[in-house]
Amino acid sequence: MNRKLKLGALSFAALLGLTGCGLSPSTGTVPDASPGIIEEIPDLADDAKVTVTSKAFTEQLILGKISVIALDVAGYDVTDLTNVPGSQPARELLLSGDASALWEYTGTAWLTYLGYEEPVAGAEEQWEAVREEDVANGIVWGEPAPLNNTYAMAMNRKVADRLGITKLSEMSKLDSEELTFCVDPEFNSRRDGLTPMLEHYGIDRGSQVKEENIGLYDVGAIYQATAEGACNFGEVFTTDGRIRALDLTVLEDDKQYFPSYNAAPAFNAEFLQENPGVKDVMAQIAPMLTDEVLLELNYQVDVEGREPADVAYEWMLNEGLISAP
CATH class of the missing domain: 3.40.190.120 (Osmoprotection protein (prox); domain 2)
Structure with missing residues (x-):
């Protein structure tokens, strides 16, 4: 397969905005992969495009690379726009449609983007509240992962x-x-x-x-x-x-003081309406992303010095999400 991941989905104006903010989109490649649990979507148009973004810290880079690999295997022409410094710039890319998908955290969306002063108690309840509120902003939330980075x-x-x-x-x-x-x-x-x-x-x-x-x-x-x-x-x-x-x-937060920050895929609504298969691909990945999994993957990057794309690829291969080419 070995598709080049490019910056082509960005408009010229958006690119100028990114450059002005000091953002550096990823234009490299990820390891080659073939279908596994994630299969190529039947009858997908040859020019079906998706732009994946992420924030710039380790966990976000890993989640972004997982998405890039998965959607590439599913048959999409993927633009890799991971490694965007800051939550707000990544959010703006999704809102504007210059990015199609982003792994986001429910607590971040509720408290930072939507401006609420108090979290909603319970992981599922917090996700439901964010999903219902954010649709008015043109953002559709997929099913959350067990991963709770709080x-x-x-x-x-x-x-x-x-x-x-x-x-x-x-x-x-x-x-x-x-x-x-x-x-x-x-x-x-x-x-x-x-x-x-x-x-x-x-x-x-x-x-x-x-x-x-x-x-x-x-x-x-x-x-x-x-x-x-x-x-x-x-x-x-x-x-x-x-x-x-x-x-x-x-220590266990046994009286549930800290807000839920479950990761879930968030999509630009207009993009998703035209490309519903992207949500289905991400739904196959989300249940596998637990705290224990990300502790290990983050460890491999931060402590062992491995590349996020290689760590993402190896985990997906071991889980059967993809296969070797």
């Missing part, structure tokens, strides 16, 4: 074993000197961050959690600091590969 608190495994902690609710039983935290400045101060989380779990910031027990770090530094014992509890993202690399224990 906030969490993690611990050094030995510390977790020593304290006997597996759930966030169990923090309230600890002595004050054990309630030490590594967080980034934003999470420390925002209305859905550390202080409300402590309140949600019956812990008072001030009397139980002393200010000197809260360390502020860059997001990326929190993982190492937690692993090295700078604090007992570190703010992490649930599918980050560094959790595995540093052998951190993620």
Whole structure:
């Protein structure tokens, strides 16, 4: 097959906009693949086109490359527009129709794009609310994956074993000197961050959690600091590969404080009306994308230094979604 992935679906005006924003579309190729569980769509027009976009962080690059490979195997002429810096630029590409499909997060859409101040409780309920609301913006949401890339608190495994902690609710039983935290400045101060989380779990910031027990770090530094014992509890993202690399224990959010950030394919509605087969292809992939799967795939990129396209291809091959050419 070995189709070239190109930038041709972008209009000249859109390309100028991308260049002005410093965006660098991917124009390379992905590994060759043949049909597996994903089959070539019968009677698909030879010039059927789809443009896949993604944000620029590791998990988004992997999900984007999975989509590129899958839709290429299904017979589409694919433009690879992954690796767009920032959530809002990727969203704008989808809204404008310059991109056809994007893996998006339900919590991001609800709280950031749609402007709601409070999340909807429950993963399914949050997805349904986003799906119903976003259709007015010309965005159609496909079925969500089990993958939920939300906030969490993690611990050094030995510390977790020593304290006997597996759930966030169990923090309230600890002595004050054990309630030490590594967080980034934003999470420390925002209305859905550390202080409300402590309140949600019956812990008072001030009397139980002393200010000197809260360390502020860059997001990326929190993982190492937690692993090295700078604090007992570190703010992490649930599918980050560094959790595995540093052998951190993620605590169960047993009172459901953190919003649901399930990944789901989002489509430009006008494009999807003309190309309904794209949604069907993505629906075959979504159920396989779990937290455990993305922890492993993110680990291979961030820790082992592998290319997202190669990691995506190998996973799809192992799962039977595609076959070798």
